[in-house]
Amino acid sequence: MPSATLLGQALISGVLAGGMYGLLAMGLSLSWGLLRLVNLSHFALAFLSAYIVYELGTKYGVAPWWSAAMVVPLMFAVGASQYWLFDRFRVNELASLLITFSFAVIVEAGIQIYWTADYRRFETHYATESIKAGPFFIPVLDLTMCIVASVLAWGTWMWLRKTYVGKGLRAAAEDADIAAAYGVDHRKLAYILSGIGAAYAGIAGTFIALIATLAPAQIWAWLGVVFAVVIIGRLGNPMGALLAGMLIGASESLAMAVLSPAWAPVVSFSVLIVILLWDPEWL
Amino acid sequence: MLLEVRDLHIGYGDAPAVWGASLDVDAGEIVSVIGPNGAGKTTLINAIAGLLRVRQGELRFDGADMRHVKAHEFCAHGIALVPEGRRLFVKMSVEENLELGCYLPAARAARAESLERVYGLFPILRQKRLQPAGELSGGQQQMVAIGRALMARPRIVLFDEPSLGLAPAIVDDMFDIIVRVRDSGAAVLLVEQNVLKALGVADRAYVLEQGRIMAHGVPDELMTQPHIREAYLGV
Numbered sequence: 001m002p003s004a005t006l007l008g009q010a011l012i013s014g015v016l017a018g019g020m021y022g023l024l025a026m027g028l029s030l031s032w033g034l035l036r037l038v039n040l041s042h043f044a045l046a047f048l049s050a051y052i053v054y055e056l057g058t059k060y061g062v063a064p065w066w067s068a069a070m071v072v073p074l075m076f077a078v079g080a081s082q083y084w085l086f087d088r089f090r091v092n093e094l095a096s097l098l099i100t101f102s103f104a105v106i107v108e109a110g111i112q113i114y115w116t117a118d119y120r121r122f123e124t125h126y127a128t129e130s131i132k133a134g135p136f137f138i139p140v141l142d143l144t145m146c147i148v149a150s151v152l153a154w155g156t157w158m159w160l161r162k163t164y165v166g167k168g169l170r171a172a173a174e175d176a177d178i179a180a181a182y183g184v185d186h187r188k189l190a191y192i193l194s195g196i197g198a199a200y201a202g203i204a205g206t207f208i209a210l211i212a213t214l215a216p217a218q219i220w221a222w223l224g225v226v227f228a229v230v231i232i233g234r235l236g237n238p239m240g241a242l243l244a245g246m247l248i249g250a251s252e253s254l255a256m257a258v259l260s261p262a263w264a265p266v267v268s269f270s271v272l273i274v275i276l277l278w279d280p281e282w283l
Numbered sequence: 284m285l286l287e288v289r290d291l292h293i294g295y296g297d298a299p300a301v302w303g304a305s306l307d308v309d310a311g312e313i314v315s316v317i318g319p320n321g322a323g324k325t326t327l328i329n330a331i332a333g334l335l336r337v338r339q340g341e342l343r344f345d346g347a348d349m350r351h352v353k354a355h356e357f358c359a360h361g362i363a364l365v366p367e368g369r370r371l372f373v374k375m376s377v378e379e380n381l382e383l384g385c386y387l388p389a390a391r392a393a394r395a396e397s398l399e400r401v402y403g404l405f406p407i408l409r410q411k412r413l414q415p416a417g418e419l420s421g422g423q424q425q426m427v428a429i430g431r432a433l434m435a436r437p438r439i440v441l442f443d444e445p446s447l448g449l450a451p452a453i454v455d456d457m458f459d460i461i462v463r464v465r466d467s468g469a470a471v472l473l474v475e476q477n478v479l480k481a482l483g484v485a486d487r488a489y490v491l492e493q494g495r496i497m498a499h500g501v502p503d504e505l506m507t508q509p510h511i512r513e514a515y516l517g518v
Contacts, residue, residue, distance in 0.1 A: 164386055167375070171383050174372045177334050181366075182435060183358040183387040 002257050005135045010257035011250055012136055018249015019146035020211070022242035023204040024222060025229040026153060027197035033236020034173045035190050036093045037086055041100040042201050043226070044107035045075055047219045049205025051115055054122040054214060064124070064206055072202040079198025080191045087187060104219060112216040120214040127210060145207045146246075152200065153242035160238075169193060173236065224265070225252075228272040247271065284343075285310045285470050286331065286439055291340035293330045299323040301330070302494040303340065308439060313461065313471040315481040315502075317515060318491035324474040325367050327491065328443045331472065332364040333357030345438070359387055361438030365445060369428040373417030377408055380416045380427050384434025393436060401430035404460065422453040429460060439470040446477045458484050478515040482506060490515075 002010075024046060031039045049071045056062035056070075082103075085091070091099060129140040160166035172179040172186040180186060212218070229248055233240030248268045255267040286308040294300035301323040308314045318324050329335045331342065333354040342349045344360050352360070363384070372380050381401055385391045402409040405426040411419060416427055425445060432440050442461060446454045458480050465471045475481035482488055482502035490498040490511060498505060505511050 164382075164391065167379055167383060168386055170375060170379075171372045174374060175370050177354070178364070178366060178370045179372075179383065179386075180355040181332055181334060181358060181364045182383050182431070183355055184383075185353075185355045 006257055007254065009136050010253045012138060013142070014250035014253025015246045016139065016142035016146050016249070017253065018246035019142065019149045019242070020204065020207065020245070021222065021226055021229045021249055022153065022233075022245025023145065023149040023200065023207065024226045025233060025241035025245055026149075026156065026238045027200035027204075028226065029230045029233060029235055029237065029241045030156070030193060030200075031197045032230065033234075034169050034193055035083075035086075036173070037083075037091065037096040037100075037194075038093060039082070039100045039197065040097060040223075041082070041103040041107065042197065043219045043223060044104035045078060045198055045201035046205040046208060047214070047216075048107055048111060049075055049202040050209040050212070050214055051111055051120070051205075053206050053209035054120055055115075057122050057124070057209070064122075064126075064210055067209075068203065068206040071206060072199050075202030075205075076195040076199040079201075080195040082198070083191050083194035086194075087190070108216050108219050111219075115214075115216070117216055122209045122214075124210060141207070141210055145211070148203065148207075149242055149245075152203070153238040156196075156238040160236075165189060165192070170236070225268050228268055232272055232275050284308075285345055286472065287341065287343040288327075288331065289341035289343075291327070291330065291342060292338040293323075293326050293335055294338060295326075295335055298326050300494050301327050301491075304491065304494070304496050306489050306496065306499070308470050308472050310438070310470050311465065311468075312486045313465050313473060313484050315473045315475060315485035315488040316491050317475060317478045317481050317488060319514075320476065322491045323494040324491055325443055326494075328364070328441050328472065328474045329366075332362060332366075332441050334364075358435055358437075359389070361436075362441065363432035363435040363437035363439070364441045365425075365428045365432045365443065367443040367447065369424045371416040371424055371427055371431075374415055376413050377416050377419065377427055378412040381408075381430050381434050384431035385436075387435070390434060390436045394434075397434045397436065401433055404433075404463070405430060422449055422456075425449060425453075425457060426460075429464070433464065433467075433469075437469050439472060440464055442471065442473045442475075444475060445473070446475065446480065454480065 028039060028042045031037045052071050053064055053067040056067040057064060086096060126141050131138045131140060160170060168179060168184040169189050172184050176186050225248060229241060229244045233244035248271060251267045251271055252264040255263040284307050288304060288306045290303045290305055292302055299321045304327055316324055326335065330337055337350050344362060347360065372383065381398060385394050385397055407423060408426055408430060416424060445457050449457060461471055461473060462484055473481055485502050488502050488505055489496050498508060
């Protein structure tokens with residue numbers, strides 16, 4: 001059995017790493033829950049953003065936040081354009097899965113053609129900085145990512161609950177016809193939401209560029225676990241996505257510390273199954 | 284004339300079609316449409332609410348041609364629907380359901396006043412305002428559906444089978460409310476299978492059978508017609 005310090009460190013690292021799951025899950029959850037579109041290309045957009053941030057940073061020396069300021073609006077535009085396609089061809093939930101899968105494959109190929117299949121790493125001094133809190137180390141980048149993810153999750157949650165646009169989106173997700181009868185222009189709101197979801201992929205991508213090693217096939221690496229997070233956090237619920245991400249991150253990290261790294265996926269999907277079967281009231 | 288329907292043809296999917304229906308509703312009136320199940324009553328009222336496309340014929344509201352108006356723009360003209368089966372946003376709270384009624388800017392400006400009015404009409408909803416609408420009883424859900432329509436500050440309220448699935452004791456209350464809606468200044472178009480009640484509150488009524496208007500007139504006069512006495516009143 002590992003020491004308490006090691007377990008505590010695993011817990012901290014896991015929760016922080018889980019922030020990335022939450023950040024990726026948020027955009028997916030919004031579009032799935034409120035637009036009934038399962039956007040598999042969300043992961044591809046995140047990695048495309050990561051590569052752009054990497055490219056701008058390594059080739060032109062652009063600071064990551066400036067790259068983010070370019071990539072995030074770009075992704076918003078991509079997301080809104082995707083919705084145009086979905087709307088134009090009246091894509092349903094299942095078809096959206098297939099179409100966005102194809103889109104993700106195309107983006108993956110594009111990345112491979114331009115950046116090759118080699119591993120890429122955007123070396124910055126942020127990556128190694130950490131704060132020492134008692135016996136524990138808190139990596140500054142992961143902490144920043146979690147703060148950004150928390151602010152986004154909370155902000156989005158409030159936006160959905162407190163504004164008329166948010167209420168209109170939630171109402172249209174339940175009954176689009178009746179929402180329309182009270183003046184909700186669902187299509188207009190859907191463009192905005194689809195753009196926001198993709199913009200979140202841009203934000204996630206910026207952090208992926210700084211934290212992870214990039215390779216085209218990595219697009220699919222988090223697919224399973226992020227889907228689990230989306231479902232545990234409840235569709236359309238950004239706060240749920242973030243908390244579920246941290247829960248899965250923490251349990252994976254603890255499993256790796258106590259058992260072995262091979263156990264990480266077993267634990268996260270066991271948590272998913274247990275929560276689905278248990279179906280607790282508070283979820 | 285507030286609402287003018289002339290020779291309206293509607294048909295979609297498996298729903299009963301309407302073949303050339305004509306009816307009028309004037310400001311301050313309660314107009315009932317009665318008819319058997321599957322006659323096309325819901326189809327007709329959904330088309331007037333903008334949820335279904337009109338194939339042929341005229342649909343005018345306050346003089347404006349509504350045939351090419353988008354579904355989400357009907358409400359801005361002053362048309363509000365209390366749909367069959369209530370169709371509340373069951374995961375949202377009672378108050379959020381009501382707020383959806385005043386989604387459009389003009390109605391939103393009067394949100395506080397409209398909410399007071401609805402809570403005055405249905406005090407129980409004030410107590411339950413933060414509960415998910417899906418947790419309410421059938422009668423309370425119908426109150427939310429009516430409240431949601433009133434929040435839109437409509438000029439006409441379309442009621443689609445408001446008494447369906449309600450306990451008999453509550454049905455009377457529901458018809459009282461419909462009269463109060465009219466008295467507050469909105470016209471009412473009411474589609475009902477409960478013929479006695481529907482004729483009881485109506486100023487005028489239409490009989491819809493197999494997608495066609497078979498008769499219309501004031502309730503007392505309709506109730507003397509042999510066909511209607513036989514088919515709807517069982518005498």
